[in-house]
Amino acid sequence: MINGLRAQPGKPTGIVGRIVGYIMDIYNQEDNHWTVSLLDISETSKVLEIGFGTGLAIADAANKMKYGCIYGIELSETMQKVAQKRNRNAIKSGRVKLQMGDVMSLPFEDNYFDIVYSINCIYFWEPPTQGLTEIHRVLKPEGTVAITARNKNDEVYLRWKPNTVRDLLLSSGFINVKILEGLNPKHPIYCAIGNKP
Ligand SMILES: C[S@@+](CC[C@H](N)C(=O)[O-])C[C@H]1O[C@@H](n2cnc3c(N)ncnc32)[C@H](O)[C@@H]1O
Structure with missing residues (x-):
């Protein structure tokens, strides 16, 4: 049971998954709004979010564009339903x-997107370089x-310190990789941003 609950953020499922989604909405709000605010989304951008959860960041990104499109890939059907409801218009x-879909094998052609982002999701990619290589491809x-x-x-996050994720991006072929730190000391987050050459 405990293991099942711990596994939920990696793929929220069923009624418990919906509750986990509700909690994520509260705890991850800042992460979602902040990340989208960092992205240079234009009215015509083609953007992909990996692991969109309840679709908070999708809604923000969609508000920034008129003619472009924001795509999302999710492992969890439960989250897909919640995000679809939120973004129905x-x-x-x-x-x-x-x-x-799964970041490990993205159902998109090469060289398709202007921006690909992911929030609180890399922890579940095994190995993370496979997901990053797929992002690089699309x-x-x-x-x-x-x-x-x-x-x-905390033990769970130690593997994902900013310099480690920066090095993973570099070894997956990205350049200009920089780390931006969130401004709220009570909610320490960072965003590793880079470019495909
Ligand atoms: C901790 S939640 C974060 C959700 C949202 N990004 C946020 O910050 O509120 C991680 C989400 O990523 C999804 N996920 C995990 N592994 C994935 C993978 N390999 N490909 C696509 N989505 C994945 C999970 O189903 C879950 O909804």
């Missing part, structure tokens, strides 16, 4: 397209990758 108007040359994670010293 943008889905109707064609600005948002959400689908099930990004256009000079496209932007942004990976947001918690900057904490």
Whole structure:
């Protein structure tokens, strides 16, 4: 039971998954709004979010564009349903397209997106370089990758310190990689941003 609950953030499922989604909405709000505010999304950008959860950041990103499209990939059907409900108007108007999928094997052609971002999700990629290599493949040359994670010293997060994620991006072929730190000391987050050459 405990292991099942611990596994939920990696793939929220069923009624418990919906409750986990509700909690994520509260705790991850800042991470989602902040990450989208860092991205240079234009009215015509083609953007992909990996592991969109309840779709908070998708809604923010969709508000920034008129003619572009924000795509989302999620492992969890439960989260997909919640995010679809939240973004139903943008889905109707064609600005948002959400689908099930796995970062390890993205269902998109090479060089397709201007921006690919992911928030609180890299922890579940095994190995993380496989997901990052897939992101590199679907990004256009000079496209932007942004990976947001918690900057904490708890056991779960120690593996994901900013310099480690920066090195993972570099070894997956990205350049210009920089670390931006969130401004709230009570909620330590960072975003590793880089480009495809
Ligand atoms: C901790 S939640 C974060 C959700 C949202 N990004 C946020 O910050 O509120 C991680 C999400 O990533 C999804 N996920 C985990 N591994 C994934 C993978 N390999 N490919 C796509 N989505 C994945 C999970 O189903 C879950 O909804």
